Amino acid sequence: MKAELRPYQKYAVNFILEHPAAGLFLDMGLGKTLSTLVAVDDLRMLDELGKTLIIAPKSVALNTWPAEIQKWDDISHLTYSIVVGKKAQRERALFRDVDLYITNRENIVWLVEFYGKKWPFKTVIIDELSSFKSPTAKRFRALRQVRPLMKRVVGLTGTPAPNSLLDLWPEMYLIDHGKRLGKTITGFRQQYFHPGQRSGYIVYNWLPNPGSEQIIYSKIKDVAISMQSSDYLKLPPRTDNTIEVEMSDKEKKIYKKFAKDFVLDLSDGESGTITASNAAILQQKLTQLANGAIYDDDGKVIEFHQHKLDALERIIEEAQGQPILVFYWFQHDRDRILKRFPEAHVLDTSKDDVDRWTKGEIPILLAQPASAGHGLNLQDGGHIVVWFGLTWSPEYYQQANKRLDRSGQKSPVIIHHILTKGTDDYRMLDVVQGKMTKEQALKDAVKVVMEE
Structure with missing residues (x-):
């Protein structure tokens, strides 16, 4: 099947070609996988690609990327190796001579340790970039070590700031090596945010300063594009x-008592006591009760x-x-x-x-x-x-x-x-x-x- 790119997909392809650091913040369903593969093939023909790594959630690495390559005649000639499985399988996959190496994000720490300073991937594509939103996560810290060894990075996500604008810093750091939002999360936070809820020196959340959102977006707009599916697709209602x-x-009474006391005794000769040590655990336990079952303190399921x-x-x-x-x-x-x-x-x-x-x-x-x-x-x-x-x-x-x-x-x-x-x-x-x-x-x- 021939790939007929829509105008917004062609724009995305050209954006990748023109920007060695590119963030494609495209809504779900806008075909960012196909757009990226077409751009990759163009870069390959221009001899500007180099050894290429695609990082994705495991299911996407196993299914979506290979399926897209096989589906379209225009890119079906691209060869790939899926770097998943046991260590020996992953190593064999890395030694194959192919255009693309596709791995899941859980393997990033191992991959960085495997290559060390001899990191060979000049082009790195990070699918679902928002899964690298935590600056303390091992996967982010590992990829941060080898970011200077990459010549081209493409970050793909439909939700660049799923919880807070703070999520943007790690994602943008992997794209542009900290050029636009700073080299540290601390500096970024101090410049654009102020403490929200706090208890003494403990800050529970950070709120953006007035006007910060517009400033942040203006700083990254030259290397990131955003598209919403509602603007480009006509989907069924x-x-x-x-x-x-x-x-x-009776169930309401039990639910409310647990919410108040943090302790629930469902002893009936078989079931035991359920305790919540803090508000977060209590919330999770109450959610279980709302669904219809709960784990007791021994891990047994009580309906x-x-x-x-x-x-x-x-x-x-x-x-x-x-x-x-x-x-x-x-x-x-x-x-x-x-x-x-x-x-x-x-x-x-x-x-x-x-x-x-x-x-x-x-x-x-x-x-x-x-x-x-x-x-x-x-x-x-x-x-x-x-x-x-x-x-x-x-x-x-x-x-x-x-x-x-x-x-x-x-x-x-x-x-x-x-x-x-x-x-x-x-x-x-x-x-x-x-x-x-x-x-x-x-x-x-x-x-x-x-x-x-």
């Missing part, structure tokens, strides 16, 4: 639906209710056999869904699973948004999403929904959110949909508990 379930009076499972069953019945993509957060949620619906299948991000889903062979596909939310093209297999359990991360939420709500989707996308009344489910939905910050949501939750 999307419907966001809320399905509310309610706990029994609390089945209201969300009942709601999911109604959605499946109403779908009349249409495939459904279900996102879960906790492992016990996945296991309980599988027990209720044996026909469901857990996505392991292998190419076989993606192919089976696309062919309509999987009626209910279960996916964890932290591991399956990036890069997978699932739009040809269905148009119904169900959030059994939400995440606090807007990035995971947006990326996960874009597995179906993306270019190539032919049917209106329906996104169901199963929410338990009287719990943090509603605050989580407000956070991921951008209606409030996580900090404000947690403060509101604490306020409600204190008032009650």
Whole structure:
């Protein structure tokens, strides 16, 4: 199949060609993988590419990049080696003579240690650049060591600042080696931010100074472009639906007591005590209760209710056999869904699973948004999403929904959110949909508990 690039994709290709340091902050579904591969092929023919490394989430490294190369006649001649698996497999993959070396981000520390100062990759493409947003993460620190040895860096992401503008500093550092936003996160923070919540010398969050956002964007605009899918694509309409379930009076009483006391005793001869040592752990435990099950202090799963499972069953019945993509957060949620619906299948991000889903062979596909939310093209297999359990991360939420709500989707996308009344489910939905910050949501939750 011949690749017919759209005007915005041609612009992205030219931007990469003209900028040795390039950030493509393109929304999900705008074809940044294809644009990058076309630019890579052009650079190869101009003899300006050098040895090239592509870093991506594991599922994307195994599936998306190889699939894009094989799909389009224009770039199908590009050769590649997938550097994943056990150490011996990775080493063999590195010694192959190919155009592109594709690896997952978990291997970056090993790769830097493997080559040391003899780092050979002159061109480095970082897919889902936002996964390098932590300046203390080992993967960022490893890549930072060898950044001076790279001649060309391309960073790809649809969510460059998923939580805060502070996320931009590590990402931009890998793109331009600190030329625009400074060499250190401390300097960047001191120049553009001020303390928000704090206790003495402990600062819990940083807020941008007035006008900082515009200044930061103006500093990086010469090496970064941003595009939103709503400006360039005509997708079928999307419907966001809320399905509310309610706990029994007894369950509500237990939930509220746990929220107040941080201790829950469900002793019945088999189950034990559940404790939360701090507010963050309490929030996570309460989220589990809202979903219908919780881990006790010994790691045993205690089922609390089945209201969300009942709601999911109604959605499946109403779908009349249409495939459904279900996102879960906790492992016990996945296991309980599988027990209720044996026909469901857990996505392991292998190419076989993606192919089976696309062919309509999987009626209910279960996916964890932290591991399956990036890069997978699932739009040809269905148009119904169900959030059994939400995440606090807007990035995971947006990326996960874009597995179906993306270019190539032919049917209106329906996104169901199963929410338990009287719990943090509603605050989580407000956070991921951008209606409030996580900090404000947690403060509101604490306020409600204190008032009650």
